[in-house]
Amino acid sequence: MHFIIGAGGEKDRASLQLYTRSREFIPNETRLESLPARLQAAKDILGKNHPRAKLRSSTSTYNCMGLVFASRRTWVDPGYIRLILRGDEYQRVANLFDVQIGDIVLYSDNNGKGITHVGIVVEIIPQIRTGSFQFKVMSKWGADGEYIHFMEDVPKQLGHPCEYWTDRR
Amino acid sequence: MNIKQAISNIESHELAVRVNIASDLKTFFKLAQQEEVVLWLGRQLDVYEIRLEILSRIYELSKYKIDLRYENQWDTALAVYLWLLNNRDPIIAKIAAEVTSQIPQCWWAVKLSRFILFEKELYSDTKDNITSKVISPPLSINLKHDAGEVQVCASLFSAIDKIYPHKYDFIIEAKNPNDSVSNESSYRREDHVVGQLNSKTNISEKVCQL
DSSP states (O other): OOEETTBTSTTOTTSOOOBOTTOOBOOOBOOOOOOHHHHHHHHHHHHHHOTTSEEEEOOSSOOHHHHHHSTTSSBOOGGGHHHHHHHTTOEEEOSGGGOOTTOEEEEESSTTSSEEEEEEEEEEEEETTTTEEEEEEEEEOTTSOEEEEETTOSOGGGOEEEEEEEOOO | OOHHHHHHHHTSHHHHHHHTTOSSHHHHHHHHHTOHHHHHHHHHTTSHHHHHHHHHHHHHHHHSOOOTTSOOTTHHHHHHHHHHHHHHOHHHHHHHHHHHTTSTTOSHHHHHHHHHHHSSOOBOOGGGOOOOOEEOOSOEEEEEETTEEEEEEGGGHHHHHHHSTTTSOOEEEEEOOOTTSOHHHHHHHHHHHHHHHOTTOOGGGSEEEO
């Protein structure tokens, strides 16, 4: 039996050297690719349940946090989201109407108490009839695919949008 | 539903897809709990023999050949079995975790094994100065019984003793894979094992049979 103490930590050679702007290490682990048959099953199942979501890439080597904060290179536990937001000096956007392309959306299945998912806003579509906006988000759904989707159109297990953050200055 | 069907469902790509929406272990098990087949199997684990059957299945999966280019295709199933066993019978779960910890190319199963064996997540906290090092138990034991051969850590011997009281013949093979471990530590563990077996048994002879 061999276990790495501090797997994903700064001294684990299998993790990437990933830091916030304030030089705090972001624990991360690289994950292997899933079997092609598994990825195909994911395409089929998620595509059927979310027909309006557009699959951008099918891979399991990074997760939603890895997409947003690590250039799709690694897997970062969502538990480190506060460390990153603080370390990278993100600011909270209180009003949904102030959200712009490039801002990030946090999802929770428990009213914001535990963050389960994160995505980047990639399109804002004005809704003339209702005087509102629809937001499109790019995010990675767990281990099984990167999608461009309407903000609320995620697997129910990932919860609902609960917070918006920006790095705009 | 019967056990075979449940095992087949839990090891399917479909269940793996639904559960692998998770990005962290906590969410992973939250999603697993939403699967009817997982709940069903969890209820069946009240029966001791079924717990052993699942342990055997874990062992069986550990022997399957895998494609080294990809993640282990039974990773999700292994993690689910381990989690269910841990909920029902932490002692058997520790033995199962010893097995899953050695299965290559796993993701969730390894994380849960760490949790079960060390009783905490070994995710690093960069501030507490834990160095990245590989640890191995100073003594490991091959336990052979009807369900196959399971390699377990010496410290778990008392647990095994409770699970298989006089039920099987044991063949204990003890070895010290890590020379850097001090003899004092090794001997203490050996004493513990010997105490469980027979005070005159000499573990250093490599093999002893009850």
